[in-house]
Amino acid sequence: MKPVFVLLVSTAWTLTGAQYYYQGLMDYLENRLLAIEDRMQLWHEQSHRYHTEMLDFKKLTAEAMDGLKNEHSMMFKDLEGAAARVDRVEREMDYVETQTSPRACVNKADKVVEQGAWGLQESRGGEEEEEDWEELRSRVSDCVEIISGIRSVKILKRVGSPKGMWTRDPRSSKVYVFNGTSGDSIYQFNSVRDFSSSPGVTSSRHIRPPSEWSGPGSAVYNGYLYYIQQEADTDVQVVKYDLLSGLPRCVTDVAMFPMESHAAVYSLNPETVADLAADDEGLWLLYASSDSEPNINLAKMDPDTLDIEQIWDTRCPRENAEAAFVVCGTVYVVYNTRMPSRSRIQCLFDVNDMVISEEAPLIYFPRRYGAHASLKYNPEERQLYGWDDGYQIIYRLSMKKKLLV
Template sequence: MKLVFILLLSTTWMLCGAQLYYQALMDYLENRLLAIEDHMHLWQDQSRQYHMELQNLHKQSKKTMEGMKQAHSTLSTDVEAAAVRLNRVERDMDLVERRTSPRACANRADRVVEQGVWSQEESREEEEEWEELPSRVTDCVEIISAIRSVKILKRVGGPKGVWLRDPRSSKVYVFNGTEGDTIYQFESVREFLQGSSEVTLGRPIKLPSNWMGSGVAVHNGYLYYIQQGEDTNVVRYDILGGELMDVAILPVESRVAVYSLNPETVADLAMDDQGLWLLYANGETEPNINLAKMDPVSLDIEQIWDTRCPRENSEAAFIVCGVVYVVYNTRLASRSRVQCVFDVNDKAVSEEAPLFYFPRRYGAHASLKYNSEEKQIYSWDDGYQILYRLTTKRKLLV
């Protein structure tokens, strides 16, 4: 009996302990579930808040984008209107220049081509009446006062190149590109005009070495060019005889571009009534364009000047009567302008220096070559061959 009682008591105690254990476990699980529910509610509230903030941000972004689109549209309209006004001002400036410039001895070829193309009727008239003008320069005391007219002849070759005429003959020479060993000769400007858009229609001339950049000049049957290579060499070549006459090594520190907007031109050559000129940069740290007078036969350097004309933003230069005219532009091609003038004879004072603009055409000048017999510039502008006829006046002899 006593044993049975003990067994019953033990069983009861075990059942009570198990019940307490399971009750505690249930309480623990219930508390954990409640904590999880609290965290889920918190996460829901935070998610709802983030969603609302995202919606507000989307609305604000949409509103801002609409405002930016409207502002962009307004700005585009203003820019277009400004471009129209700028073109109108440029046309007015060209008109004023034409009306105020002297027109003596001008023929129909002096008319400015405003649209960049000739009509068929005008083309036929110009072919009949256009003539190459003889020399009007009798002494070297003149300075450019304005661009009298511009004539767009045709489009031949690539965006960069050189074309020029020998002042002592009617022959025209075309240098297509910025380097090569072959140039093309035409018997006259008229023959060049009558051909198609292929430079190969001219007579090819194989040079003894490669030329580079726009540093070329032709005078009295001789070609002067900058030789491609590690050194800056000037080559004199007899075109008629097909013979290399001389090569001169220039005493420059390094091969750097003389014009920052035409980096292919490490040195430029120019010919006027006073002879052969060389434009170059003496080194990378040299900010200005240097000028040298060269003997056209021996290629010896006779004298050197610092033009004080900066290389930065320069695209080309030409020399007329011993006066250097440096033409400037912008990285994004705009309207070219003469902004720096240097006279080796110190006869052109700063007050009369012509800081004039070129009529706006296609892009930027790859080359500008002055012909002293015709008083006009042979220009290469984005593949277009253009003639600028100049108006001059006497220098102030001070």
Template sequence: MKPLFVLLVSTAWTLTGAQHYYQGLMDYLENRLLAIEDGMQLWHQQSHRYHAEMLDFGKLTAEVVEGLKNEHGALLRDLEGAGVRVDRAEREMDFVEARTSPRACAARADKVVEQEAWGLEESRGEEEEEEAWEELTSRVSDCVEILSGIRSVKILKRAGGPKGMWTRDPRSSTVYVFNGTSGDAIYQFNSVRDFSRSAGVSGSRTVRLPSEWSGPGGAVYNGYLYYVTQEGDADVRVVKYDLLSGSVADVAMFPAESRAGVYGLNPETVADLAADDEGLWLLFAPSDDGPNIGLAKMDAATLDIERIWDTRCPRENAEAAFVVCGTVYVVYNTRLASRSRVQCVFDVNDVVVSEEAPLLYFPRRYGAHASLKYNPEERQLYGWDDGYQIIYRLIMKRKLLA
């Protein structure tokens, strides 16, 4: 009986301990749930506050964005108005420069030609007449025209790299494109219109040359391509290439030992060939450290050098040049591309000098000209400006004599 009593008492104590254990566990779980509920309530309140703050921030951002849009529109309108005023100012400057440009110096014989009259003063003796006759016969160029201004500008397209050259044969409508600063191929188009309609610089015909051209200083004249080549350490040469037969017609050595670029802003142009009414010309650097641009008159048939001049036009800050009626017009710019301008003029007949020639500015475009090629038949310049192909129509006038 006693053992049974002990067993009942032990069981009762065990059940009482288990009850206390489970009651404690339930109290703990209840306290944890209450804490989680409090945390969730706090998170809900904070989430609601954050949501309200985000709505306020969204409204503020929308107001700021709307204000920026309005300011951007006003700024855009101001810039457009400034662009219109700048264009108007440039046109007015061009007009004033064309109207007030100084008259070029010339001899009396050309003035007589311009007036289409011959009236020598009676006081002039026979010796003076003979001297005037000798002066006329000694001239390199018989052309009596000088550049007066730019009539119009046409941006044809943008194709190719930042530097290159394009030109048209004065004796035909064929257009030739030199893309880049060197290569062994050029691209041929039947006309300016075909070139403008093409997708890029690749033309209807690719002309592969027997040697690589160096620098965008080539010229096309009377069915022949004239270009400068320099391979490795070899001497610089001028090549005459027959475009009809596809063969080299002649090769001439460079008239100077210098390999420096003729233009300070375009050192890739080792030499620049130009064609005008008087024939073929070559612009070059006489020496590596020579400050001025040299000019040579070449025989287009034999590539012989007929005469060489020092133009006294600095190479520094020069970007390109072209020849019109035996007069060299050197175009200058700045390292940070600005407005191109003709700042130095050299006449092979010493009739026109820089101080008396018109100061000519090109309309502001994109960067700086990599090349400028004159077409005497059209009286136009074919320019390459930062990958844009541009046509400048020129205004010419007769050289006036003092």
């Protein structure tokens, strides 16, 4: 009996220990589950808070965006109103300009030209013609002036290609139009008024020079046409052509161009390999000697023989330059941007060293259409003839004495 009792006691003890073990395990698992539930509850509360904050942030962002849209709409309306007012002012200015003469300085000779009764004959043999011309030239023999600003603008008309050139010979009232960036024809009008009233260029006199002109860099000076001739695999040349002789092949002289490669003088107008300019002191040539040359070079030319008398480095960069002109021996380089904005005179160079840096003006052209393809100065009128996106424009200039005079 004793062994059986011992076995029963041992079995009861084992069952009691197992029961305590499983009970402790169940308590542990229950505690862990409760802790997990607490954590899940905390995560749920935090997620709900984050979601609420996100909704509030989204609402604030939407309100801010609506406010920005309203401000943008108001600003856009203000800009539209300002643009309409500017356009109205420009139309009023254009109307005022059409009612007045395009000349900056009106004198007896100018009035004769404006009335279409210019007394100079087309031949060079007349003694009266030479006397009148010498009288005109005597007014600008001592040129000591610099541009101080643009007095007014006159949009004459729109005819031809986006790029081109037009100018007037100071010796006569005739106007010459170069349509495009190259060609074999030049259009001649008797006066600015005739050109303004013409329906196009078909009604004009066609002049065919002996060779094709290249680029809007030609010049008309003392009855002669000076233009750039450029053909493939040939050197660039300056050609002098007699406009008054009436002969189709009357070339008086040809000069080779002093450049190593066909580099554009203005980066914004790659068609202009060289630019010829005329002012009170004679004939000038603006060019770049090579593609690696960063600055614009200036050469003084003999208008009779086309000999180069002197060469200067203007220190005016070619980059972002669109055009240039010469007044009283001072080069004015006009700059713009790749996306056309307001043209501005930003660099000057005086061959006589009579213009100091403090005197050089930063002149902005009135905002019009695009960028200038060419700007030609007329010393007798003190005006610029500009070609802007197919529009022919006249700029009246204000002048002042150079400080070092």
